[in-house]
Amino acid sequence: MNRKGQSFAAGAATLMAAALIVKVIGMLFKIPLTRMLGGEGMGYYMTAYSIFNPICALCVAGFPVAVSRLTAASLANHRREEPRRILTAALLLFLPMGLLCSAGIYLAAPFFVRIVGNEAALGAVRAIAPAVFFCCISAVFRGYYEGGRNMVPTAVSQVVEASVKLGAGIFCAMRCLETELGHFTAGEPVCGVTVSSLEEAQMVIAPYAAAAAIIGVTVSTLAGCLALALAYFGEPHTGSDRIGAAGMIHYSKNLLVTALPVCAGALVVNLSSFVDLMSxxxxxxxxxxxxxxxxxxxxxxxxxxxxxxxxxxxxxxxxYSGLAMTVFHLVPAITASLGVCALPLIASLAARGSRAQLRRTVESVLRITVIVALPLGLGMSCMAGQILQLLFSSNPEEVSVAAVLLRPLGVAAVFVAVSGCINSMLQALGHVLVPVRLMLCGAAVKFGINWALIARPSINILGAPWGTLCCYLTMTLLGCAALERASGGQINLAAIFAKPLAASLLCCAAAVGCCRLLASWPQWAATLAAVGAAGAVYLIAVLLLGALREEDMELLPRRTKIRKDR
Known part of the structure; x- marks a missing residue:
């Protein structure tokens, strides 16, 4: 492992670049997939994901956090041989959990789909079950590298996984559609069912095509896992990674103490999507x-x-889940890299006892997160219709629904980003149970709003994004208070948000104004021009308003050395 590691800014830039590439590839996957499956087929596809995510989180989410935190603490205290032993213990400990969860999803799939009222999604749910095991292996390796502040293997594996998903997922879905529509054209049964019209044939094929696309997703998780394993075994290692029984007990205890609360917390976070699925x-x-x-x-x-x-x-x-949520997840995907990079940095500062520098770093990480998330979220909100029309122009009915939903989701994306960063820093400081409590509060708020609003015919699906917004706003406010207590310093949210918010509003005004001025242009050209103009206005406004402070610049590569407390 690289002893020095990357700086916060270099690591964040690496993961952000990977996140952008992955999102672009994801759009290239989701757009044709939505055209092929339509809103109904995407319902089956997203049902599988909504069941998979909380179960996967239960056995995966805590692994990289636990391995990263222990690795960072070992390196901070100059115990250079420990990271490989931690990795070995993590693989021996966590892989059986992945096998059990994969088997559990497959065997319990009929029960799950009956509960959510979407039994036609059975094939898609079973097809995604093996992905949990491969995600477990990837999570352990990613934690090992992230703890050493080397974000390149994680970034590469994410791009490999997204690329394979694009190729394999589209290929499998397309082959399923072509084969079964060929049967319909020849007057043969479609998926074993005799149909009388093309529309009926498409309805019958939709759940099978969704399951075929999910097979591509499962193959992609295997590819990401292999990329990380090859990176590890391809680098030189010194010393032994063998551990005895006593060492295994010691490392297992430390890993579980960190991983289990984080897994529970991640389960609650993904429980928000499961709350949507159930309600x-x-x-x-x-x-x-x-x-x-x-x-x-x-x-x-x-x-x-x-x-x-x-x-x-x-x-x-x-x-809602296939179109609006696809765009919504862009902001958390990009800003998640800040939380990943902050975790080993905060853990190292805490291990060294650098309290003054710790407080400054916490506020700087939050400010950088807000500077990145606010223009993306608010821009998404004010240009919801244009963005969705650009991406999903062949699905006008679905776009008409999703555009209304994306407006509150754009605002919610900002609080998802900030609350995720807060949770990472709390975990780095050893307060791993606090995010669980925060997430339970947020999930309760979301469930209550979903239950109260969605059953009203005039509101219906619009209640879901408002539930998401209130959920993450609650988590952000409560999380900020918890982070103040954990870091020993006051966090001024108003000061953190004020200047980026002013710059973001100017950015949104530029985007809307540009769309109106270019109304005679083709819509795709006007949308892209508006996004470019908004980005330029935001960068200028951030610089003129002084949104970035001097202490934030200390996280950049040229000034990564931690100052001694005075």
Missing amino acids: VINRLNCAVSLGWEALCRSHPQAGLERMEAERVGNFLFGS
């Missing part, structure tokens, strides 16, 4: 029965009145 379709069915006409009027361009009533819930859920 949205069921409450939408209530809205359909309580006021069909009012529900149809709330989405006049979606053509809901032409659908069968039992299909409407899955269509709206697919438009």
